[in-house]
Amino acid sequence: MGTMNTRPLFLATLLGIWMVPTAPAAEPSAQQVQSGKTAFVPCASCHQVGRSARAAFGPQLNALFGRRAGSTTDYRYSAAMKRSGIVWTEQTLAAYIRDPQAVVPGTSMRFVSYGYSDRKIADLLAYLRTYQAAGLSAPAPAPPASGR
Numbered sequence: 001m002g003t004m005n006t007r008p009l010f011l012a013t014l015l016g017i018w019m020v021p022t023a024p025a026a027e028p029s030a031q032q033v034q035s036g037k038t039a040f041v042p043c044a045s046c047h048q049v050g051r052s053a054r055a056a057f058g059p060q061l062n063a064l065f066g067r068r069a070g071s072t073t074d075y076r077y078s079a080a081m082k083r084s085g086i087v088w089t090e091q092t093l094a095a096y097i098r099d100p101q102a103v104v105p106g107t108s109m110r111f112v113s114y115g116y117s118d119r120k121i122a123d124l125l126a127y128l129r130t131y132q133a134a135g136l137s138a139p140a141p142a143p144p145a146s147g148r
């Protein structure tokens, strides 16, 4: 790592080009996003996304990736969610969607994801990522000063 010549990467970044094949989070296909939208339909009875999203029966889900669990300011979370210490990533989201109570014991989200295959969850997350990419934000408190 330390001895790698980073100059080409640096130049590519300057030019806004990023063609390294192992770059994370490859652009999802339109078809994947479309089936993710379908997979989100049951979630949408409790969760909003998009420009006018706000807290409903569940918290809104804009800007979800990298967000601390239980951190939007217009929603009253369970104590379990607030103290979970989770940061939402592909992995933590997939696990939570699969089995909310196993990941956050005592969470107030009641959702049984029978029929949500790995594929379906990946599509769903690709769909949610489009709201991240659109730069839509979530109501969030100022970042903590340091530690807890």
Ligand code: HEC
Residues within 6 Å of the ligand: 039, 040, 042, 043, 044, 045, 046, 047, 057, 058, 059, 060, 061, 064, 068, 069, 070, 071, 072, 076, 077, 078, 079, 080, 081, 082, 088, 093, 096, 097, 106, 107, 108, 109, 110, 111, 113, 124
């Ligand atoms: C019956 C209503 C309901 C359904 C359906 C539902 N949720 Fe939730 N969800 C909730 C509630 C309520 C919470 C708040 C949990 C808490 O505070 O413990 C929540 C929390 C979450 C969170 C944590 C957000 C944060 O701000 O930390 C995520 C992520 C989430 N849900 C995703 C989903 C996805 C994806 C689906 C569909 C696969 C889904 N939910 C289906 C009610 C629901």
